[in-house]
Amino acid sequence: MKVLLVDDEEELVTTLAERLSFRGVEAKWATAGDGAVELTEREPFDVVVLDVKMPHLNGIQLKKILERIRPEMKFVFLTGHGSEEDFRIGSAEAEHYLVKPIDIETLVATLNEVAG
Amino acid sequence: MTTTDPVCWRSVSEEGLRFFGEMSASVSHEIRNKLAVINEKAGLVQDIALAMKSGRSIDPDRLALQAGKIIEQIRKANQIVGALSRLAHSVDRSGIRIDLADLIGLVVELYGRKAAQAEITIDAAVPADSVSLITSPFLLQGLIGACINLSMPRVDDSRIMTIAAESCSDGAVIRFQHLAGISESDTDLGGNGAGARAILAMLGGRVSADGRHGELVLELTNQEEREGGSQP
Numbered sequence: 001m002k003v004l005l006v007d008d009e010e011e012l013v014t015t016l017a018e019r020l021s022f023r024g025v026e027a028k029w030a031t032a033g034d035g036a037v038e039l040t041e042r043e044p045f046d047v048v049v050l051d052v053k054m055p056h057l058n059g060i061q062l063k064k065i066l067e068r069i070r071p072e073m074k075f076v077f078l079t080g081h082g083s084e085e086d087f088r089i090g091s092a093e094a095e096h097y098l099v100k101p102i103d104i105e106t107l108v109a110t111l112n113e114v115a116g
Numbered sequence: 117m118t119t120t121d122p123v124c125w126r127s128v129s130e131e132g133l134r135f136f137g138e139m140s141a142s143v144s145h146e147i148r149n150k151l152a153v154i155n156e157k158a159g160l161v162q163d164i165a166l167a168m169k170s171g172r173s174i175d176p177d178r179l180a181l182q183a184g185k186i187i188e189q190i191r192k193a194n195q196i197v198g199a200l201s202r203l204a205h206s207v208d209r210s211g212i213r214i215d216l217a218d219l220i221g222l223v224v225e226l227y228g229r230k231a232a233q234a235e236i237t238i239d240a241a242v243p244a245d246s247v248s249l250i251t252s253p254f255l256l257q258g259l260i261g262a263c264i265n266l267s268m269p270r271v272d273d274s275r276i277m278t279i280a281a282e283s284c285s286d287g288a289v290i291r292f293q294h295l296a297g298i299s300e301s302d303t304d305l306g307g308n309g310a311g312a313r314a315i316l317a318m319l320g321g322r323v324s325a326d327g328r329h330g331e332l333v334l335e336l337t338n339q340e341e342r343e344g345g346s347q348p
Contacts, residue, residue, distance in 0.1 A: 019160050022163040024166065025153055056235060101148075
């Protein structure tokens with residue numbers, strides 16, 4: 001399974017990518033929308049994990065752009081807020097929605113479920 | 117409106133609560149992000165240790181590197197909590213002499229995340245111990261926060277808002293600089309600026325716009341000094 005992680009917190013995405021590699025998941029990462037678009041244009045991913053709140057392009061806006069490039073990709077949203085409003089937006093916009101801090105085994109199980 | 121006007125007090129209280137809520141929400145979000153990173157880093161240390169236990173050859177320096185990064189995240193989180201704690205402890209003080217460099221630095225630190233989200237930098241350009249003011253620090257922090265909120269969408273192409281301060285005969289002047297298209301109509305402190313205007317009245321201040329220099333100018337007068345900085 002190939003996963004793209006997008007979060008403006010570089011330490012978070014790089015560490016998550018490393019942890020996923022210990023579990024046999026190939027993960028690439030980007031810290032902003034333009035990097036994510038570049039990677040997606042270059043290669044397809046089974047699942048994209050997106051932070052909802054990011055500067056410039058937020059997760060919801062970025063999802064729409066990435067969907068146009070690769071309509072077959074699936075999405076999981078991440079947030080550090082966990083407010084009712086975030087949950088409403090996140091769950092309406094993506095197949096799955098996880099609140100930070102994430103349990104890595106829950107993330108792997110979610111990725112497997114979403115990727116089918 | 118006078119400072120004893122109950123409507124004024126109510127507006128001041130509501131604005132103070134709004135400001136404290138805004139700062140608490142921002143700081144809690146930032147702390148949660150730091151905890152998320154610490155969570156992953158600690159998990160990665162476990163993953164590496166387990167892999168080493170099962171015979172995989174892994175450079176032990178990877179463990180030391182992650183431990184160092186955990187310590188760094190804890191240091192940053194501690195700094196953010198410290199800033200919120202300083203804000204909280206300023207609530208019950210009034211009529212005390214404050215160092216504006218220190219106070220503006222604190223507000224800039226608290227607005228760091230919001231500025232990053234707006235893709236701007238806020239630069240506090242006030243040398244330490246250079247400008248002091250006798251005032252209510254919490255209310256002034258709220259007022260500076262309202263000015264930052266108003267100024268943020270108007271920051272010019274430099275993407276840097278500079279906050280400068282200088283002494284004047286009976287107080288101090290704070291300047292929010294590098295703003296494009298700032299005008300006198302902005303001096304109402306935004307559409308929901310009633311609370312900020314009430315604080316301004318209570319602190320004996322005045323806001324003006326200097327469109328030619330791209331500045332929002334906050335003039336403040338010294339309040340009556342109170343022994344020990346008690347509640348007015």
